[in-house]
Amino acid sequence: MPLASLKLPPGLFRAGTEYQSAGRYYDADRVRWYAGTIQPMRGWRQRAVSALAGLARAALTWRDNTSARWAAVGTHTKLYALESGVDVYDITPAGFSTGRASASAAVGYGTGAYGEEAYGTPRTETSLTGTLPATVWSLDTWGENLVACSPDDGKLYEWTLNTAADAVAISGAPVDCTGLVVAEERILFALGASGDPRRVAWSDQEDNTDWTPVATNQAGSFTLTTPGQIVAGRRSRAGVLILTDVDAWLAQYQGPPFVYGFRLVGSECGVVSPGAIASTSTFNVWMGRSGFWLFDGYVKPLSCEVHDAVFGDINYAQISKATAVVKRAFGEVWFFYPSESSNENNRAVVWNYRENTWTMAKYPRTCGDDSGVFELPLLVSPEGVVYEHEVGWDYVDGATDYGLPYVEGGPLEIGLGERVMMARQLFPDEATQGGVTATFYTRFYPNGPESTHGPYTMSAPTNVRFSGRQARVRYTGSAPGDWRVGNNRLEGVPGSER
Incomplete structure (x- = not known):
């Protein structure tokens, strides 16, 4: 009797109804595909000895000049350095202004349209359409030192690897900034400089304390002609990529007298948060409000086969918390975001850029950084616990167990679904026999009641009994x-x- 193959193309497809995913995988949690074979993602374990205070929204790992390993994490209340990713040091600058754990309605003094409400009173929520985003630090390295900026504090800070000292404001640097990025030319960029959400200022080359443009240095500034406001900046293979909430700009080094040239490279492609962009040696990729975007010298939309599952289930009021993490060992970019029913990141959509497939994961992380400096990727939970990932098979955060990885297929039919299929035996192709169970769900029409059969512990062969169209x-x-x-x-x- 002929056997029907259950092999489906790799990756998830979820753009519309479950029935439209016929012949594809429809849902998953913590599985990936390699050479067409399904396998579980590994688990995680705690790395840092103590939890961090506040909600972590940015993380960076690097080596100093002695090859010692460091990690930095910025929360809405603190800035931390982690020596070897284990010992935690509070390096919060003196006088640092505390930020926001979550996005909130912009109801403070000075918000809203001019003359809309009484002078000298805080705005009411009904008069406003915007929100104040959750606090997300910008972190980068200046040589072996850490440089950092919180948009709610607005100052550019530097930390010189002394665990007994705090980060200090960089002398001469602009204030009221929203972020920073270090260019390949060893020039420090201040984003949203001096309170102007469209202004980019930069220091002299090799001197992050010299910001006043004169004929003998390379300091300068430029105001983008954009209707948006600057959200993030990253190094790219072509220059410094600057993303606003509506478009993308590229700053390219030209040398004196203008130092940098700026050009618009993408429209209607804004990034949703300062952390929702990831970079590799060949491209930058980010999450927009209704899709993903890629820059590899040109800005282009990134087709996503789980688009509906992601953008149909986002808490847009808290989208400023979205964060991206690269896992180069697997050729993956992870985007963590808050689902519609959550105020915190609790979902991840994962793009495999080597095989151009998508999958999903359902557990919370607020920021992280790839392996390379450390053997394993480091990610932070909402509770402030720093975990190293892709190790072991435990999927536990404290008292919360996220269960075992799984993947579900879309419907399979005989012909056009006009005939009933009567199944008798399953012939598994599974590397560790007994390591996986199979459960079948049957219907007689797409929106009809569903019957469950199993789970079956797969042996060779496995008896099954079910029928359905x-x-x-x-x-x-x-x-x-x-x-x-x-x-x-x-x-x-x-x-x-x-």
């Missing part, structure tokens, strides 16, 4: 551990058309 399968790890699923096959016969 359409069926879909869910693979779940039977216990914490490694497993692989390849080309499973199902023995069945076509039944009647009723």
